[in-house]
Amino acid sequence: MRALRVTAALLALLAFLLSSRPTRAQSMSAIGGDARVTMSSAPGLERDAARVRDAVERSLAEIAADLPDLPTPPMIDIRLVRDASELARVAPPGRGVPPWAIGVAYPDLGVLAIATRRGAHVEDPVATARHELAHLALGAALGDHAPRWLHEGFAYQHSAEWSWDRAETLAGMAWFGGIIPISELDARFPAEELPAQRAYAESYDFVGYLARRGRWEDTDDDGDRWPFRRFLRALGHGATLDQAAKSSFGKPLGELFDEWESTLSDRYMFAPIGLLGLAVWMLAAVLLALAWRRRRKQNRVRLARWDREERAADAVAFAQAAAEAKDATPEPASSTDTPGEP
Numbered sequence: 001m002r003a004l005r006v007t008a009a010l011l012a013l014l015a016f017l018l019s020s021r022p023t024r025a026q027s028m029s030a031i032g033g034d035a036r037v038t039m040s041s042a043p044g045l046e047r048d049a050a051r052v053r054d055a056v057e058r059s060l061a062e063i064a065a066d067l068p069d070l071p072t073p074p075m076i077d078i079r080l081v082r083d084a085s086e087l088a089r090v091a092p093p094g095r096g097v098p099p100w101a102i103g104v105a106y107p108d109l110g111v112l113a114i115a116t117r118r119g120a121h122v123e124d125p126v127a128t129a130r131h132e133l134a135h136l137a138l139g140a141a142l143g144d145h146a147p148r149w150l151h152e153g154f155a156y157q158h159s160a161e162w163s164w165d166r167a168e169t170l171a172g173m174a175w176f177g178g179i180i181p182i183s184e185l186d187a188r189f190p191a192e193e194l195p196a197q198r199a200y201a202e203s204y205d206f207v208g209y210l211a212r213r214g215r216w217e218d219t220d221d222d223g224d225r226w227p228f229r230r231f232l233r234a235l236g237h238g239a240t241l242d243q244a245a246k247s248s249f250g251k252p253l254g255e256l257f258d259e260w261e262s263t264l265s266d267r268y269m270f271a272p273i274g275l276l277g278l279a280v281w282m283l284a285a286v287l288l289a290l291a292w293r294r295r296r297k298q299n300r301v302r303l304a305r306w307d308r309e310e311r312a313a314d315a316v317a318f319a320q321a322a323a324e325a326k327d328a329t330p331e332p333a334s335s336t337d338t339p340g341e342p
Contacts, residue, residue, distance in 0.1 A: 041080040070141035084118040103128040107139020131159035153207020174268035
């Protein structure tokens with residue numbers, strides 16, 4: 001009997017400890033009936049989880065169009081938390097999370113961990129999910145054949161999180177140099193956020209250039225993304241980067257990178273001049289608006305003065321007319337005759 005009581009006490013203690021542990025997430029229903037995708041979220045994030053859930057199928061279809069005839073993720077487990085500080089708690093055991101990350105993908109495990117904010121900075125979980133899904137899909141399609149710069153650029157292609165800071169980084173690289181050679185780009189993603197900004201910006205822009213470039217260098221040949229898709233497909237079937245680039249774009253990767261670098265200069269070298277012209281135009285517009293307001297105020301003052309002067313003149317004219325009318329009125333005649341006298 002004593003043994004039963006001890007066992008019951010131990011079970012109760014175990015149940016208490018398990019119930020007191022912070023739960024990883026609340027289970028959500030399968031997304032769109034696709035059994036390979038599961039969704040879980042922390043309490044209170046059901047609305048955000050539903051938005052992510054509704055966007056997943058469409059995003060996966062768009063991503064799959066860039067990866068024809070290549071493997072797809074067999075299972076996708078999406079975990080949504082409130083703050084980025086909680087990402088490590090829902091990450092797979094033994095896997096790290098970059099300290100600046102708002103979302104992270106583990107392609108080999110099919111797991112995505114996404115946060116809705118990082119401190120006071122709120123992020124759209126749908127855009128983050130699209131970014132991380134692209135990482136997941138590219139990992140399943142290319143395996144170890146995808147370098148880091150291609151991963152980051154491909155994910156950007158499917159999330160389109162344009163950043164003014166990134167544009168400033170690219171403009172600075174065009175003006176002052178510091179473009180990272182393609183052979184060194186993967187090594188320039190350090191553990192700190194700020195030093196990695198150039199590597200991210202360069203990766204996003206270079207892969208975007210490949211996605212827009214046609215089969216030939218001619219700028220009128222936009223290719224409709226098919227050269228880019230052939231490039232990825234070749235990598236997925238075991239080609240090297242240079243082999244895939246030559247078969248898809250007609251040039252090795254290094255020459256394509258040189259092309260991109262020249263377009264970067266063309267696009268950003270005159271950006272400050274354009275921004276200066278825009279600033280001058282905006283200043284002129286502000287000055288014009290101020291001048292118009294000043295002129296309008298002066299006109300109101302002038303009209304008010306004219307109105308006062310007109311009213312004063314009318315009053316003077318009225319007074320003069322009244323005086324003249326009074327002077328023109330004849331006085332009644334007076335008689336000095338004595339009554340009864342002839």
